[in-house]
Amino acid sequence: MDVDTGITSEVLTIKSEIKLIDIFNEIIMKKSQAIFDYVDNLKLDANIKIVVVGTYFTGIGIVKKLSEKYTNILLIDIYPHLKEMINTPIGGVVKNPVEFSSNLDLIYTGDILIDTTGFGGITIEQSGKLNVDAFIIEDPVAEDNDELLKNKNNIHDRLNSVKSPNKAILKTMGIDTKTSGTMTLAIGVLTNALNECIKREGVLYSACEMGFFEEVIFKEQNIPKFLKLTDRNALKVSTIDPFDCDEIILKELSEIKSKMM
Template sequence: MRCGITETVKTLESKTKVVDVIYSIVEEKTRAVKYFLEGEEFKETLIFGAYLCGNYMASSLVNDSEKVILVDIYPHLKDIVRNNKDITFMDINSFNLALRNNKLNPDLVIDLTGLGGLCPEVISNFDPEVLIVENPKGVYDRDIFQVDNSLERLKVGRRRGLLNTYRISRVSKTSGTMTLVIDTILDACHEIRELEGVLYVIPNLKYYEGFLFHEKNVKKFMGEINTPAITVSCLDEDIHPKIDEILRRNIDRVKSFVEEIDR
């Protein structure tokens, strides 16, 4: 807690950090995928898309698969991969080479690349036991619906699932993790602002994807998300617990499930 312009005004920061919101959401998506898999074990798991969810999901599946391969078109995203020794990271060149040489034979394929991501032709190279594709849509938006081809990607696999993520009683345009992080924090700010004695609320958000994809600076990205999610100017420091309670309530609105798709 710090004082504001005068000692009457207090400046509070949430204990919840941006990275905590991110991990809560990717944990929810991963939980839904593992529930769908029903404890099944695999010989080779192939996950497309390291940012933001693929990295966490790959780490969570290392005990359920003899081999986990994480593919991303951005080579520098290897630096965000947890459990490096247990996960094989491939950039697009390494992946294409392995594909041409018939080195890939996954029995579990997970596509988390979303809008503008993986083309259906790439997935058609495989015949997995299970294929899961993330549905990027969060609400009806004509332009987003026109771009989305997630169902076109679900054409192979003996068992197929569509990973859906929504927010209870709230609207997000897409199911993308960063979209959900931003909307969750902003909605929490609106609720906190209504508390008695609150002067204003600031979401501590930045253009994180600029650090990661434009500057290609993984260290800066990791540093920026490791900051308090919200700053509050108020008169009564006793509201501090309510800040994180409201954030948690909004985080808990995010729910994921995998919808079985008939062949």
């Protein structure tokens, strides 16, 4: 546990050893492991072509996990600069080469199609042209606790329009977030951790290092800057009674579950 003096010697600042990137990667790992297990259970050839649509952040984790066994993987995203994510620590490491393209027409070239685009992503019309061995789609809604988001969600229509003998939904939930996005879940983990910290006797306040990284990634298109920002202690607490704040973060992460439906 990292402990430092605060404004006075009577008040201490404790910092989590867990960094923001660790939180992202733990959430991504849960999702990508569920996908890997599903694909692996199909008992298909290791060279079967897998197309993953959407990089941020589920997609990048999925292709890296699948690359542990599969050798013909294509990652598609409309943002060309997201190709940089392949060679970053986000989502793990690539074991077999992963191709990248911003050409959405290539979604029809795969034997397995994994759609992580969520709200406003692949359309029902595009989905209806798919004829694949397996189709997997990520549900962008987590807990069904927001009526507007629930009504906006069209993944079941997309799923039903695809021609495939194997269809599945990746569902991630557990900490009462509105969506299942990795960024949303990470913020949920930290928000809940902040609330737990302030309940403890002796705590003055707590803060996290999370920023609005979407602007860095999509507006500034600066992946190195994003990586630098995530390489920070996730949580800091001002207290007169030190404790292990990593345990609080880990408890929140343990509540998040990813499963195939």
